[in-house]
Amino acid sequence: MKQLNEIQLRLLQEVADLHGVPEGAYNIRSNGEAAGRQSTANIEIVPKTDKPGIEVHIRPGTKNESVHIPVVLTETGLKETVYNDFYVGRDADVVIVAGCGIDNCGNQDAQHDGIHTFYLEPGAHVKYVEKHYGSGSGAGKRILNPVTEVHMDENSSMEMEMVQIKGVDDTERTTNAALKAGARLVVRERLMTHEQQRAISVYAVELNGAGSSADVVSRSVARDDSYQKFDAKILGNAPCQGHTECDSIIMDRGRILAVPGLEANDVDASLVHEAAIGKIAGEQLVKLMTLGLTEQEAEEQIINGFLK
Amino acid sequence: MLELQHLSFEVADEHGGKGIVKDVSLTIPDRELVVITGPNGGGKSTLARLIAGVETPTAGRIIFDGIDVTDLSITERAKRGIAFAFQQPVRFKGLQVLDLLRIAAGKRLGVGEACEYLSAVGLCAKDYIDREVNASLSGGELKRIEIATVLARSARLSIFDEPEAGIDLWSFSNLITVFENMRRHIRDSSIMIISHQERILSVADRIVVIREGRVAAQGPREEILPTLIGTTSAVAACRQLTKEDRE
Numbered sequence: 001m002k003q004l005n006e007i008q009l010r011l012l013q014e015v016a017d018l019h020g021v022p023e024g025a026y027n028i029r030s031n032g033e034a035a036g037r038q039s040t041a042n043i044e045i046v047p048k049t050d051k052p053g054i055e056v057h058i059r060p061g062t063k064n065e066s067v068h069i070p071v072v073l074t075e076t077g078l079k080e081t082v083y084n085d086f087y088v089g090r091d092a093d094v095v096i097v098a099g100c101g102i103d104n105c106g107n108q109d110a111q112h113d114g115i116h117t118f119y120l121e122p123g124a125h126v127k128y129v130e131k132h133y134g135s136g137s138g139a140g141k142r143i144l145n146p147v148t149e150v151h152m153d154e155n156s157s158m159e160m161e162m163v164q165i166k167g168v169d170d171t172e173r174t175t176n177a178a179l180k181a182g183a184r185l186v187v188r189e190r191l192m193t194h195e196q197q198r199a200i201s202v203y204a205v206e207l208n209g210a211g212s213s214a215d216v217v218s219r220s221v222a223r224d225d226s227y228q229k230f231d232a233k234i235l236g237n238a239p240c241q242g243h244t245e246c247d248s249i250i251m252d253r254g255r256i257l258a259v260p261g262l263e264a265n266d267v268d269a270s271l272v273h274e275a276a277i278g279k280i281a282g283e284q285l286v287k288l289m290t291l292g293l294t295e296q297e298a299e300e301q302i303i304n305g306f307l308k
Numbered sequence: 309m310l311e312l313q314h315l316s317f318e319v320a321d322e323h324g325g326k327g328i329v330k331d332v333s334l335t336i337p338d339r340e341l342v343v344i345t346g347p348n349g350g351g352k353s354t355l356a357r358l359i360a361g362v363e364t365p366t367a368g369r370i371i372f373d374g375i376d377v378t379d380l381s382i383t384e385r386a387k388r389g390i391a392f393a394f395q396q397p398v399r400f401k402g403l404q405v406l407d408l409l410r411i412a413a414g415k416r417l418g419v420g421e422a423c424e425y426l427s428a429v430g431l432c433a434k435d436y437i438d439r440e441v442n443a444s445l446s447g448g449e450l451k452r453i454e455i456a457t458v459l460a461r462s463a464r465l466s467i468f469d470e471p472e473a474g475i476d477l478w479s480f481s482n483l484i485t486v487f488e489n490m491r492r493h494i495r496d497s498s499i500m501i502i503s504h505q506e507r508i509l510s511v512a513d514r515i516v517v518i519r520e521g522r523v524a525a526q527g528p529r530e531e532i533l534p535t536l537i538g539t540t541s542a543v544a545a546c547r548q549l550t551k552e553d554r555e
Contacts, residue, residue: 219402247401287398289382290360290391291412291457301411305402 004028004035008072011101014133016070026068027054029082031075043067043094053083053115056096060089060121067096071114076106076140081113088156091123099131102142102168111143118149120156120183128160134167141169150177150185154209157184164199165192165307173201181209181238189218190307193226193254203232207240207269217245221303222254233261236269246275249306251299310336310359310465310498315368317354328354330521331368336465341491341499343512345541351521352502353395356469359500360392361385373464389464395473395502397454400441405453408441412457425456428489430482447474455486466490468501472508480507487511506542509533517541 004012008030016022025043028036032052039045042062046055056067069084086096104110120126134142150158164171177185185205193199205214214234222228234242246258260273280302288298317329329351336342344352357363359370361382370378377385386392400408409422423433429452439445441453451474458466471487472480484507490499491511501508509515515532517525525532536542 281398283394283398284400286362286382287394288411290362290386290394291408291461292383292386292414293411294383301403301407302400305400305404305407308402 004030004072005074007074007103008035011072011074011103011133011135012070014135015072015099015101015131016068016097022066022068024066024068025056027056029069029071031073032078032080040065048083048085051083052080053085056084056086058086058088058092058094060091062089062092062094065094067094069096069098071098071100071112073100073102073104073110073112076104076110076138077108079109079111081115083115084117086116086118086126088118088120088124088126090121092121093125095127095129097129099129099133100144100146101133102136102144104134104136104140104142105138107139109141109143111141111145113145113147115147116149118151118158120150120152120158122154122156124153124156126156126158128158130160130162132164132168132171134169136167142167143170144168145170145172146174148173148175150175152177152179152183152185152212154180155182156180157186159186160188162187162189162191165190166194168199169197171199171201173199175201175203175205177204177214178206178208179212179214179240182211183209184212185214185216187214187216187218189216189220191218191220191228192303192307193220193222193224193228195224195226197226198228199226200229201231202229203244204235205233205242206235206237207242208237210239212238213241215243217243217247219247219306220256221249221251221307222256223251225253227255227257229257229259230275231259231261232273233263234271236262236264236266236271238266239268240266240270242269242271244273246277248275248277249303250277250279309338309373310500311371312355312359313369313371315355315358315365315370317351317358317363318366327521329358329365332518332521332523333368334516334523334526336498336500338496338498339494340513341487341494341501341511342514342516343501343503343509344516344518345502345504345509345536346518346524347504347540350518352518353469355518356392356467356500356502359465359467360390362392389497391458391461391463391466393454393458393466393468393471395469397450398441399443399445399450403441404437405439405441406437408453408457409460412460414461417460422460425460426453428459429453429456429486430479431456448476448479451475452479455483459486459490462497464497466497466499468499468503470502472503472505480505484508484511504541504543506537506544509536509542
C-alpha cells in the first residue's frame with residue numbers, strides 16, 4: 001500500500017473511523033489515484049477501464065463482510081469525478097463504508113464528485129455509511145457532490161447513513177432510488193453547516209413494487225450564514241408506504257428550505273411528509289442551565305444529542 | 309439556607325404594571341422540607357422561578373448560604389447548589405435519559421448509579437436509561453425523570469414545582485415515598501416543594517401559604533395544616549384527580 005501522510009491518515013480516520021488498513025475488502029483513493037486495494041474471496045474490487053472508479057462485485061450469499069472505500073484529497077486545485085458501481089448478489093448482507101475527506105490549505109477549490117451506483121439483487125441487504133469531512137485553512141473551497149443511484153430488486157433492503165458535520169463548503173447531494181416489490185429503503189441523514197457553507201440534498205425515491213417502503217429522515221443544524229435545502233420526493237406507484245421527515249435547528253443567520261414532495265399514483269400508496277424547522281427552544285436551554293451548564297454548553301449538548 | 313428579602317416581581321400590563329409576587333420575605337432553613345401552598349395563580353411557581361434565576365425580581369434580594377445571588381445567572385445559582393424540577397418537564401430530541409442524568413450529576417455517572425436514581429422514582433431503569441427524552445415518553449414518565457435529575461444533583465436546595473401535576477394516582481403515592489425518603493436523608497440540605505396536595509403538605513416541616521402574591525401564613529406543619537384542610541390549598545389527591553378527569 002502506498003504511504004499516506006499524517007493529514008491523509010487523519011482524514012481517513014474522520015471519514016471511515018480507520019486507524020490504518022481496514023479488515024476485509026477495501027479501496028483507498030488518495031489525490032486521484034489508488035493508494036491501496038484488496039479483494040476477498042467473496043468481494044472483488046476491480047478498477048474501471050473506461051473511466052475513473054471501481055466496480056465492486058459481492059457474491060450471492062456473502063454474509064457479515066465489509067467494504068471500505070474512503071477517498072482523501074489534500075491537493076489544492078484537484079477536481080475529480082469518480083464512478084463506483086456496486087453489484088450486491090442475492091441474499092448477501094454487507095456493510096459498505098464510503099466517505100470523503102478534503103484538506104485544502106491552498107487557494108484553489110478541491111472537489112470530489114462520487115457517483116455511486118448500487119444494484120441489489122433479490123433479498124440482498126446493504127448497510128451503507130457515508131461521511132464527509134473538510135479541513136484546512138486555505139481560501140479554496142472544499143466541494144463534494146455525491147450522486148447515489150440505487151436499484152433495488154425484490155425484497156432487498158438498504159440502510160443509508162449520511163453524515164456531514166464539519167468543514168465542507170459546498171455540497172449537492174443527489175440520491176435516486178427505485179424499489180421493486182417488498183424492497184425497503186431507510187435513509188438517515190445528519191448534517192451541520194457553518195459560516196457561508198451551502199448544502200443541498202435532493203432525494204427521489206420511486207416505490208414501484210407492491211409492499212415496497214421508504215423512510216427518509218434528515219436531521220440538520222444550520223449555523224452562522226449557512227444555507228441548506230432538503231428536497232425529498234417519494235413517488236408511490238404501487239401499494240406502498242413512504243415517509244420523509246426533515247427536522248432542523250436554525251441558529252445565528254442560518255437558513256433552511258424544506259421541500260416536501262409526495263406523489264401517489266396508486267390508490268393504496270400511503271405517503272407521509274413531516275417537516276419542522278426552528279431555533280433551539282428557550283426552555284431546553286433553561287433546563288440544562290438549571291443543571292449547571294452555561295448557555296453555550298447547553299447549546300452544544302442539545303445539538304450533539306440532536307445529531308447523534 | 310435560603311432567605312428571601314422583600315422579593316417582588318411585576319409584569320407590565322395595560323394598566324402599567326401588575327404584581328405577581330409582592331414583598332415576600334421568608335426563610336428555608338437547612339435540614340427542613342418546606343411546602344409552599346396557596347390558591348392557583350397566587351404566585352407560587354413564579355417564586356420558585358425567581359429563586360432558580362429563570363425570572364429576575366423587580367425588587368428585593370435572594371440570599372443563599374449567606375451570599376447574595378440575586379444578580380447571578382441560572383448556571384451560577386445551579387453551581388452553588390440550587391436544583392429546580394420544572395412543573396412542565398422539557399423534551400429533548402436525541403438526548404437520552406442517561407445523558408440528562410449525567411449532566412445533572414455533573415460527572416460521568418455509571419449506569420448502575422443512574423439506575424438508582426430512576427428506581428427511586430419508580431422507573432424500571434433498564435427500560436429507560438437509553439430512551440430519548442422526547443415525545444415518546446408520557447407526561448408521567450417525563451415528570452419522574454425530571455425528579456430523578458434533581459435527585460442526581462444532590463443539591464443544597466432542591467425545589468420542586470408542583471411535582472404531582474400530570475402524574476397518575478399510582479405514581480402519586482410513589483412520589484410521596486420519594487419525598488419521605490428525601491426528608492429522611494436530609495443532612496445539610498433543604499427541600500422546597502410547591503404543591504397544594506394534602507399528602508405532600510403532611511410530609512412538610514413547615515408550610516408557607518402564598519395568596520395573591522403575598523405570604524398569607526407560615527409556620528410549622530402542625531400549626532398551619534389544620535387551618536388549610538378542605539380549602540383549595542390542601543386538596544386530597546382523589547378529589548383533585550377526579551376533577552381533572554371530568555375536565
